[in-house]
Amino acid sequence: MRRVITLVIGVALLSLGTAGSSFAGAVNCKQVNKYLQTGRSVKDVAETMVIEESDVKKCQEQAGTEGAAGGAAGGAKEGDKPAAGKEMPK
Numbered sequence: 001m002r003r004v005i006t007l008v009i010g011v012a013l014l015s016l017g018t019a020g021s022s023f024a025g026a027v028n029c030k031q032v033n034k035y036l037q038t039g040r041s042v043k044d045v046a047e048t049m050v051i052e053e054s055d056v057k058k059c060q061e062q063a064g065t066e067g068a069a070g071g072a073a074g075g076a077k078e079g080d081k082p083a084a085g086k087e088m089p090k
Helices: 004-023 031-038 042-051 053-073
Strands: none
Touching: 031 042, 031 053, 042 053
16 A cells, blocks of 8 residues: 555656646746857757757748738837948938
8 A cells, every 4th residue: 555655645746746847947048049140050049958859940931920010010129230322311
């Protein structure tokens, strides 16, 4: 009987541990995309940040949709340099 109770408690703790790992922290997509912009592969970024490759791909897709929406607005971001040959108005 004592072994059964110990086994049940052990299984319960393991299941809480695996369920809790998905809630442990959100993926930092900003950092993921910085790594991807330096030429790292999806697999390399996932291994470096100790996250799933699917999470890296989700960040990639999210950045792509945000980039398309931002590009449609046509506004320049702070720190952007004007294109060559075009001068800023004075």
